[in-house]
Amino acid sequence: MKLSFRITGRRLLYLLAGVGLLGLLVAWSGLVNIGASAGHWRVTAWALHAVMQNSVRTYALFEPPPPADLDSPAHIRRAAGHFETACAFCHGSPSHPAPILATVMTPVPPALDGAASKWTPRQLARIVRHGVKYTGMPAWIAPERDDEVWAMVAFLRALPDMSADDYRRLAFGDDHAENRPLRNNPLESCARCHGLDGNSAGGAFPVIGGQSEAYLRATLDAYAKGLRPSGFMQFAANAVPASELQRLAAYYASRPGLGRHSEPDDSDGSRIAFHGIPASDVPACESCHGDSARRRDTYPVLAGQDAGYIAARLRLMKEGTAPLPAARVMHTIASRLPEEAIEAVAEFYSRQRPAADRRDP
Template structure:
């Protein structure tokens, strides 16, 4: 009897304790709501965070990144973050999208970034604290309760890995190396720049009808601030395989691609922030400019005879047994203006695009369904071979 009474008293005691805890939590929740409803919460960015709040947010962020990167990120076998071309792809985007907040070698953070709460950190000393997979997760997904956005193109993991490659090079980078990688020293093509700046505008000596269309609106400024950092003033792409060649490309295709990037119909975290701010007239002007540049030389010939023969077969005959048409039936100088010229394009770039088509991560322009169907039916060996074969061909002459 006494034992039952003691057991009952213990149960009642725990119930009272739980009731007290529940009442306290309810009062705290009500008090918090009233505090926020009354407008008393210190939401001003000038007020900063309490030390305990800052510690907790950073602790939660680090633990969250470590856990999610461990279970959701696997670095592809063909990704080498020490590849200079991969780092070069990431540098121009860092210049426009990251450096204003995080700074760069020889470049301070903007005044706007320094007024944020929390302040975006300088990254040079932080990068060694994270693994490649963790850096990938941060760049791809962004961080809540900060100004760090997610990557603009959810399915372009290749672009995110290029940002990781650049970040790996950031610690110890000199201002001169930063300027070179980011293309800060690149200049707009002289004829366009001079026409845009000449007194009297495009009617000045040396202007002419073509330049008038290019500088109204000011295409030279757009080229200098965005395009030449990646594609070069000559349109041949900076670096070995880091960026596609635009020189001599079909004008209609370039215009359609810019429109697709702006609509997010063709995904790219590099291109969309640029394209979305362009008017249609500016897109047409840029397409006209790059289409009018002389195409570059062919790449190195394919040394492996078997790969060369396979690449030529896919390009000129296709893979009839799997319903894959010949690449040349679409990608030639006399074919539809909506199909790009690919001869002389970089081998790695071509292979990357075919893989993106195959994985459903590319589209947005005319006849996208045809390309996706063809790429899905090609093997890895065929993609590698036909990419190498086209890279070795000279750029075709167009009438």
């Protein structure tokens, strides 16, 4: 007797419905082991990784192009402390290449010393900005901060050639370059980037030594509450108690660093600082950021601030990214500044630092 079986549309529909129902029953039963200790089946690991790679390559096409100075020392330095705090405990670092936590995660976080050879800068930016589902890799806290995303990309590109000593100096700062032990307190965390004296240089971080205490406290509060976007600073300030934020503000305000006042000279930057650009409706910087800034605590002191930092902040405001509700007027002013004016005024204010307080980048 010859048996025949013909596949019809209705039978195919029943079959698919049955497979789906079986899957739901298995999921409902709790038999699927979701423990990280169970690992992935090989086919599951392969499928997820293939989807991840293809997704990154596709969505990276929508990332902005990297800045011309992507691999600058300032960019690399800027991301190092955050990498140590937020990334190294999973991915390892030159000073601790095999963290124990990574071995019991599913999937196991990869070492990142080969990331630059595997991914293009825009692909790395996509991963840093948006994270990766099902891996524990988080998105960037402030995805609108292109400058921070690119700083992390620059750091990842430099990681393969970084020695343990170089890494420690970048991640923990010059105050700990000689392997002096770190104490687990907020000041030590701040000092990784800003130094114990707040006397930063080189464009990676602002000079905060000598800044107004009220301004520093307001800024730290804004970061802690998410009112001022920054993947670096929101992460750093979020877990610090309000009383510690106040102590940090008072401590750095008492340090030397920023100048007491600005001296005019014959440079273009000086003319903008003291007279503005009347034709473009740009007011004088000194009207808010000069000597009166120490009495008007809502405005930061600029005399002696790092030139690279001032220029970077003005460009962010000009581009309209990382909006600051308390500084709307500066977004308007910055939008009227041509690039040469930004460079000129940044250079002028960086020269106002007392000679005794200057530090080479």
